[in-house]
Amino acid sequence: MMKKNAILLLAAALILISGACNEIRNGDGTGRVILKVTDAPFDINSIESALVTITKVELREECDGISDACEFITLSEDTVTLDLIDLRNGVTETLLDMEIPAGRYDMVRLYIYEAGLKLKDSELIHRLKVPGGSQSGIKVFLRPVLEVAEGSLEEILLDIDLSRSFILRGNPAHNNGFIFKPVVRAANMAKAGCIRGVVTDTEGTEISGASVWIEQDTVTATTFTDTRGFYAIIGVPTGIWSVSATREGYDTVRYDGINVIAGNKTVQNFVLTKK
Known part of the structure; x- marks a missing residue:
């Protein structure tokens, strides 16, 4: 049975890389997973805020078959809005911190409802829907596979790359808005x-x-x-x-x-x- 410690920690923090050497001797067949978010932004000099609203996060047990036939566990169904412009150069935000069954996991599925981009010297917020992101979710593979042992502490980093996720329509002189196609990578922090x-x-x-x-x-x-x-x-x-x-x-x-x-x-x- 899955045990949840803290579903959401909103404080941004500098992350110190720590591997699977961190152990919690609970002896109940679960390990602990922490999911953090960071960002790699484009031309930050012109951006005031870059908001992403996440409505659900799932983790898939290792599976060689079709993803829809594999078992996912739900990590969170809380709606969280993050300003990615604040998450740069090693700054992360903890999306969740909880216990999950020991095992091997190979995919994170992230449900993004919408994104919002506000440029400096403009009152307009470009609100953008994510094609399929709020229904089928965005599938992000974990390479190497995340191995959660009983009593272990593991961290997953999600890096949302603004430089490739927000696509400008037209050119800077004739801005016709943006398209949001999330480019997300997942890192197993124990092996990074x-x-x-x-x-x-x-x-x-x-x-x-x-x-x-x-x-x-x-x-x-x-x-x-x-x-x-x-x-x-x-x-x-x-x-x-x-x-x-x-x-x-x-x-x-x-x-x-x-x-x-x-x-x-x-x-x-x-x-x-x-x-």
């Missing part, structure tokens, strides 16, 4: 690390609003530096990555062979040269 650092120019001045992204075969996650030039990408799967940074008016700098180890912070700073 963090890449962080500072972006400066050749004179040592911190660069805010610089774009930083990681990739292997394709771009996996992006973020932007804050006013101190700081960036952090959390929930990075273990392995070898390429990390790049740029900003308008500067060259792009790329580092290959960046090794990410579970539970560790990898520091990679950038010095950008003006064009």
Whole structure:
């Protein structure tokens, strides 16, 4: 029988990567799962708020068959609205914290009712429906599979990428509104690390609003530096990555062979040269 500890914790918090070494000796055949949300936004200088309303969250037991024939457990049916613009550079918001049966889980299904985007210097809020997001849900695979042992504490990170989720109709000079097609990745935090650092120019001045992204075969996650030039990408799967940074008016700098180890912070700073 599933035991719920705390369904929803609304306080945003800096996440410290901790693996499956955290144990709670309850001996009742359950483990604890924490689901957190973060974001990788596009051109944050023009955005005042980016709201996403989530109405339901489910977790699927590992299954090789068709998803509709596999068993899902409901983690939450509370309606929660998050402002993703606040969730950057390692800041997360805890969506739920609860006990679930021990086992292997390979998918999160997220039901998003609507999104709202408000630009600076505008009173208009672009309210956008999510095609199929509130009925059939958005399926996000967990790779590697989440293994919940009896008494263990596991964390799942959901990264909603605004840079690819909100699509501008027209162009910035002739804004015809937006389309919202959520791009979400899920990270098993027990098997993930963090890449962080500072972006400066050749004179040592911190660069805010610089774009930083990681990739292997394709771009996996992006973020932007804050006013101190700081960036952090959390929930990075273990392995070898390429990390790049740029900003308008500067060259792009790329580092290959960046090794990410579970539970560790990898520091990679950038010095950008003006064009």
